Amino acid sequence: MSPSLSQKYLSTRGAEYGVGFEAAVLQGLAKDGGLFVPEEIPTLPSSWKEDWKDLSFEDLAFQIASLYISSSEIPSDDLKDIVKRSYATFRHPERTPLVDLESSRDPFILELFHGPTFAFKDVALQFLGNLFEYFLVRKNKGIEDPKKRHHLTIVGATSGDTGSAAIYGVRGKKDVSCFILFPNGRVSPIQQLQMTTVLDSNIHNLTVDGYFDDCQNIVKELFADPELNSTHNIAAVNSINWARILAQQTYYFYAYFSLIKSPKYNKASSPRIVVPSGNFGDILAGFFANRMTGSELASKLVIATNENDILDRFFRSGGHYTKKAIGAETDTVKETHSPAMDILVSSNFERLLWYLAFESDSASSVEERRKHACESVATWLSQLKSQGGFQVPAAVLDGAKAEFESERVSNDETIATIRDAYVTCFPKNVGAGSAKSSKTGGYILDPHTAVGVAASRRSIQRNPGVSHISLSTAHPAKFASAVDLALRGQDGYSFEEILPQEFVGLETRETRSIPVPTGAGWKGVRDIVVKEVEKELQH
Numbered sequence: 001m002s003p004s005l006s007q008k009y010l011s012t013r014g015a016e017y018g019v020g021f022e023a024a025v026l027q028g029l030a031k032d033g034g035l036f037v038p039e040e041i042p043t044l045p046s047s048w049k050e051d052w053k054d055l056s057f058e059d060l061a062f063q064i065a066s067l068y069i070s071s072s073e074i075p076s077d078d079l080k081d082i083v084k085r086s087y088a089t090f091r092h093p094e095r096t097p098l099v100d101l102e103s104s105r106d107p108f109i110l111e112l113f114h115g116p117t118f119a120f121k122d123v124a125l126q127f128l129g130n131l132f133e134y135f136l137v138r139k140n141k142g143i144e145d146p147k148k149r150h151h152l153t154i155v156g157a158t159s160g161d162t163g164s165a166a167i168y169g170v171r172g173k174k175d176v177s178c179f180i181l182f183p184n185g186r187v188s189p190i191q192q193l194q195m196t197t198v199l200d201s202n203i204h205n206l207t208v209d210g211y212f213d214d215c216q217n218i219v220k221e222l223f224a225d226p227e228l229n230s231t232h233n234i235a236a237v238n239s240i241n242w243a244r245i246l247a248q249q250t251y252y253f254y255a256y257f258s259l260i261k262s263p264k265y266n267k268a269s270s271p272r273i274v275v276p277s278g279n280f281g282d283i284l285a286g287f288f289a290n291r292m293t294g295s296e297l298a299s300k301l302v303i304a305t306n307e308n309d310i311l312d313r314f315f316r317s318g319g320h321y322t323k324k325a326i327g328a329e330t331d332t333v334k335e336t337h338s339p340a341m342d343i344l345v346s347s348n349f350e351r352l353l354w355y356l357a358f359e360s361d362s363a364s365s366v367e368e369r370r371k372h373a374c375e376s377v378a379t380w381l382s383q384l385k386s387q388g389g390f391q392v393p394a395a396v397l398d399g400a401k402a403e404f405e406s407e408r409v410s411n412d413e414t415i416a417t418i419r420d421a422y423v424t425c426f427p428k429n430v431g432a433g434s435a436k437s438s439k440t441g442g443y444i445l446d447p448h449t450a451v452g453v454a455a456s457r458r459s460i461q462r463n464p465g466v467s468h469i470s471l472s473t474a475h476p477a478k479f480a481s482a483v484d485l486a487l488r489g490q491d492g493y494s495f496e497e498i499l500p501q502e503f504v505g506l507e508t509r510e511t512r513s514i515p516v517p518t519g520a521g522w523k524g525v526r527d528i529v530v531k532e533v534e535k536e537l538q539h
């Protein structure tokens, strides 16, 4: 069967159309710097609820992936197998269980942290790692000479969660090398150990003296370097990769079906789904999922930001998307208690803007509306670069407001919310590995999840009775310092009690990392990458 429109991809800035799924995933970023989006968002048959409500997480994931990947690119049986292996690594039988906090002013919590690295990013990166492997095995069929085999070199920067999830996604995989740069000592101790204790020969942790931004800049230079690109196939694992957005759609459906089976679900309205957001990748998956159902999954998607609030300011300022807040001196990232959301700009917002521009355009032909949308997005993003921001037309802002709302949560409120939930939330049916301590204490939120819960509480006050789902993006044990700050001295609290078995004794294990010499710059990193890949290929 030839691919449908939702199985072909275009660049949000217009240089590429009709790109297949495999090409979009391996390429990551489009040639013009734009992001790949499906040419059309699929719509589900009206029987979707009946057909899907009792499916397992894996079966749902397969159904959704089939809408965006043509069987001419990945035959159904192969796709089923990829999906099955991607979630077999999760510790919880439901993969992403929905937890009832048993408190009327609180949302249901969707626990997304039961994958190998205890963060929601595993849902996407386990799948992406298996996709990379699948494509490479296929390309290399019958090729024995290591010099002739197609080889992928993943390069990424991390402030914590992306790095470990990416490493666990591709460790030990043939024909893939993975280089992760992070600021030495500036990711949480557990996150650093999660990365450096992985000793597979294809994993390379590069520690940089500096900040996350320094790492990010080096990675950008490497992606733009014609020399490295001519000798190595460089691949991206950050959320610009479309496969990540695709994989994350599954848990929005899974959460919805879990909720409607609860006796507490209020049938009068579709739920509101609240998402702690940074790069806008997680909640964007919610946008696609919700669109496919004609907004039945969610009456609103609520963006919860920390003090790095570009998305919240966009909604409150009438559609100004600016790096610098009004009145602020500089445009620098603030260090908060929820570091995985510490961003200056949200890369995936570009994808939403493309659809909103497309839908609000008045041209009569689809081709023209597409062209106009690409032109608008390209102009906005170039203004962001040259002037630090842009303003969207009213119709685009209205489109965004029809589906989204936003809340900004301060550092103090984040800590207060962790403390308050611990004292007031006692869910009954939590499974093993959940975030409730086993003895007398209550439910423990990680700081990112706490941003979502604080935003949820405001939304619940404004919309009493409407069922809310708040996404929990990490296990609290990953962010010990914020959790300790909130709970030290609380009755029954002991950090050891929530520490997963996997983290016990991590600090005594053998580690491996390569320090990037101070002042080596991106060219120094390029030399390390080239040398390490060569070493790997000799074995």
Ligand SMILES: *Cc1c(COP(=O)(O)O)cnc(C)c1O
Pocket: 119, 120, 121, 161, 162, 239, 276, 277, 278, 279, 280, 281, 282, 283, 340, 341, 448, 473, 474
């Ligand atoms: C990455 C991350 C987020 C933010 O997700 P985006 O897709 O960047 O919006 C939130 N919480 C945690 C724990 C994360 O790792």
